[in-house]
Amino acid sequence: MSQYWTEIVHQLDPYVPGEQPQDQQYVKLNTNENPYPPSPKVMAAINEYDKGLLKLYPDPDSKKLSAALAQYFDVEVDNIFIGNGSDEVLAHCFQAFLKQSKPLLFPEISYSFYPVYCGLYQINYQTIPLKTDFTIDIDDFSQKNGGIILPNPNAPTSLLLGLEEIEKLCQSTSAVVIIDEAYIDFGGTSAIPLTKKYDNLLVVQTFSKSRSLAGLRLGYAIGHPDLIEGLTRIKNSFNSYPIDSLAQTAALASLNDETYFQQRCAQIIQTRDRLCAKLSDLEFKVCDSSANFVFAEHRTEPAAQLYQALKQAGVLVRYFNKPGIDNFLRITVGTESEIDSLIAKLRDLLP
């Protein structure tokens, strides 16, 4: 509390990210990071980059990276907006499109940063309840709204919506629909091609998960040039140079190694399937995941206790003390051996 804060600062209820312990070595399955390093091409690109050039400002428009993303996704450069992680891209989206007289809609169980952005920008919102199995009924979004945002696959439930449902959403509203595809590469189908058909559709993706670059902060949005221009106007009123030169270089290299990308995604999907089977054996109910994490509830043991016991045993998973999901654990799909450690610890802990 301070007399110097603006009214908004007093009201904020900031987002709390998953723990990033800097000291102890954990089996870290709590923040949906990729267990594999980025492509060797990324490492080479950073090593080969002339660090003397860091004296210069980065390209404020990330032109080379935009061009590479445009080619990769078969869209135009003016369909691309790049930000300092998809969290920054989302923040700009909330400010650029979602503060409207009618309420913003998003699922009641969803990325917990959405209500935080609403607090920051004073956006009126309404959450849409999920069904008891956590599935989303698109028809529930058929009410007056000033925008719709949802992650697909949803977080932390890991459940996927099909493209026909995304299309229905786009048709159902005259406002902007934002699909937050942070986890789409682990089994889903991206709605990016639909942005050519629906000028109110914006798709947000990130280099953090499937491309193992959480440490470099790169996200992007793809949609109609008018939407991209809205984001660019916000960005150029906030920070002209959000993406540093090494991040631009590394991201470009990552896009140029499709084989590595596909192999790592396939490996994570395979490990996920094994993890789900093992958890079922241990009497967990596991949601049908299309992400690099699973969302699971034990039939008898409370999640809060399991979270604490696992932490003490050196395994970090994510626990949300929130109504409706407070008996679930969100477990990131690690390497095969990390998953083996988790399962072994659970075997010890469970009755």
Next chain:
Amino acid sequence: MSQYWTEIVHQLDPYVPGEQPQDQQYVKLNTNENPYPPSPKVMAAINEYDKGLLKLYPDPDSKKLSAALAQYFDVEVDNIFIGNGSDEVLAHCFQAFLKQSKPLLFPEISYSFYPVYCGLYQINYQTIPLKTDFTIDIDDFSQKNGGIILPNPNAPTSLLLGLEEIEKLCQSTSAVVIIDEAYIDFGGTSAIPLTKKYDNLLVVQTFSKSRSLAGLRLGYAIGHPDLIEGLTRIKNSFNSYPIDSLAQTAALASLNDETYFQQRCAQIIQTRDRLCAKLSDLEFKVCDSSANFVFAEHRTEPAAQLYQALKQAGVLVRYFNKPGIDNFLRITVGTESEIDSLIAKLRDLLP
């Protein structure tokens, strides 16, 4: 223009950064970059960093870097806020402290991003005219205000205020005073020690200029823990992980090479003095610079034409087409040989 934009996006008048040409080789004296590369320790730190770790999110609190900055400036860790370039830090400052019922005050000629932030956050502001020689009279800020912000040295004038004047400012208002010290290392004295005396004083600095790290995007604010907490609340409602792992690593290495830092600053000051003398010889009136740039007006030739002619001759300088300064050029202090090129071109161009 788009039906999907919020009201605020329509109203924005975004900042226009200096040109960052990606194609032609210019003698680039237009964006106040350091002409020297970052410390060899920075380069080594980036090369030695285990790029496999980029799969992990960065430390959201930049704890090691905060601790190093705290030690460097003889303050505590809770006096430090770190952001993605000082532009991001400033943006958060405007949202955290400067939207008040009374108007924000800043100099009429100043960093042109300030009115842009005011547009973004709908902040009521009033500009304070400078004297005809561009000096700031602190007494002119003695009016009802909801905050004061100014760069010291001022940009683009390059003129410095002394610490006794900064103290007067802090005493003159019950609101926050922000001193934007992007250029302080080129001859000024930082107000950071005054933050221990005045809990309404916040000092903002950057790694972009004196530490040759514009390409990595690092800025910070130093002040009372309550002010830092206000910034942190905004940051954690906007983007939890704004500073990537390589930037944290590089900045830390830069702080650990004081000798290099001091040598480069001294070299730039020496070159600046030579540049000023040469410009005077060529019939420019040059402001008394405490920055890594000079602000100069030719006695006969219009600045707009000189800017264009220099650009055609391969030398980029900054020209602001704004009332009061539209006959001035802002020229970054480059290397000795870059300054020689500039002077040679000017000799050719001038009558």
